[in-house]
Amino acid sequence: xxxxxxxxxxxxxxxxxxxxxxxxxxxxxxxxxxxxxxxxxxxxxxxxxxxxxxxxxxxxxxxxxxxxxxxxxxxxxxxxxxxxxxxxxxxxxxxxxxxxxxxxxxxxxxxxxx
Amino acid sequence: xxxxxxxxxxxxxxxxxxxxxxxxxxxxxxxxxxxxxxxxxxxxxxxxxxxxxxxxxxxxxxxxxxxxxxxxxxxxxxxxxxxxxxxxxxxxxxxxxxxxxxxxxxxxxxxxxxxxxxx
Numbered sequence: 246x247x248x249x250x251x252x253x254x255x256x257x258x259x260x261x262x263x264x265x266x267x268x269x270x271x272x273x274x275x276x277x278x279x280x281x282x283x284x285x286x287x288x289x290x291x292x293x294x295x296x297x298x299x300x301x302x303x304x305x306x307x308x309x310x311x312x313x314x315x316x317x318x319x320x321x322x323x324x325x326x327x328x329x330x331x332x333x334x335x336x337x338x339x340x341x342x343x344x345x346x347x348x349x350x351x352x353x354x355x356x357x358x359x
Numbered sequence: 360x361x362x363x364x365x366x367x368x369x370x371x372x373x374x375x376x377x378x379x380x381x382x383x384x385x386x387x388x389x390x391x392x393x394x395x396x397x398x399x400x401x402x403x404x405x406x407x408x409x410x411x412x413x414x415x416x417x418x419x420x421x422x423x424x425x426x427x428x429x430x431x432x433x434x435x436x437x438x439x440x441x442x443x444x445x446x447x448x449x450x451x452x453x454x455x456x457x458x459x460x461x462x463x464x465x466x467x468x469x470x471x472x473x474x475x476x477x478x
Contacts, residue, residue, distance in 0.1 A: 277464045279466055279467075281469075286450070286472065286474060287471050287472060288363070288365065288452045288453075288454075288469035288470050288471045288472045289403070289452075289469045290469070291466045291467070291468055291469075294464065294466050296463075296464050334402065334403070338464070345391060345456050345467070346393070346405055346408065347393070347405070347454075347467055348405075349402045349403045350402060351401070351402045352402060
């Protein structure tokens with residue numbers, strides 16, 4: 246049972262335009278959401294996160310939106326740059342205590358064309 | 360920013376060999392580290408949670424005797440793949456979450472991974 250879903254395996258965008266990456270989750274106990282960027286044969290790099298008490302978090306060109314009622318979050322990259330081309334993973338963390346395990350989606354390959 | 364160092368980055372060895380992978384948090388303390396495995400074109404699958412000073416917590420289906428985890432200090436966790444076989448070949452990645460009095464949500468920071476190839 247996949248608790249974090251990224252339904253688009255790939256996305257292609259023109260340089261300078263907006264990239265929108267989507268993620269859905271099923272577990273209502275998730276309360277912290279993260280986006281990671283990953284290149285082949287490297288570990289994921291943390292990009293941006295959002296707590297369930299917020300609906301938007303912005304950091305430079307990256308903005309994450311959270312819609313709790315729909316159990317949906319999205320990552321917006323604007324303007325997109327060729328260097329943004331990578332696999333983007335959405336991840337979710339359960340509620341508190343000593344359990345900080347992350348559940349990952351399967352990733353979306355973003356290609357930004359010059 | 361928080362840096363996690365993982366070593367070695369690539370290992371090729373014969374079947375039956377044991378391989379140790381190190382994961383270090385370089386500029387922060389981490390009472391909890393995590394070990395993941397990634398198959399080609401798949402997501403990251405959590406193998407175990409490494410707790411400083413106590414036993415690791417393994418996910419269902421992960422053999423604790425096969426994948427030995429030691430978290431002896433606040434900045435170092437090791438994963439030893441014992442008597443490795445070709446089916447253990449994979450990309451192993453560790454992560455660490457900053458602790459030590461930090462309040463609130465904290466992201467996990469990942470090492471660069473170890474490519475393990477068993478011949």
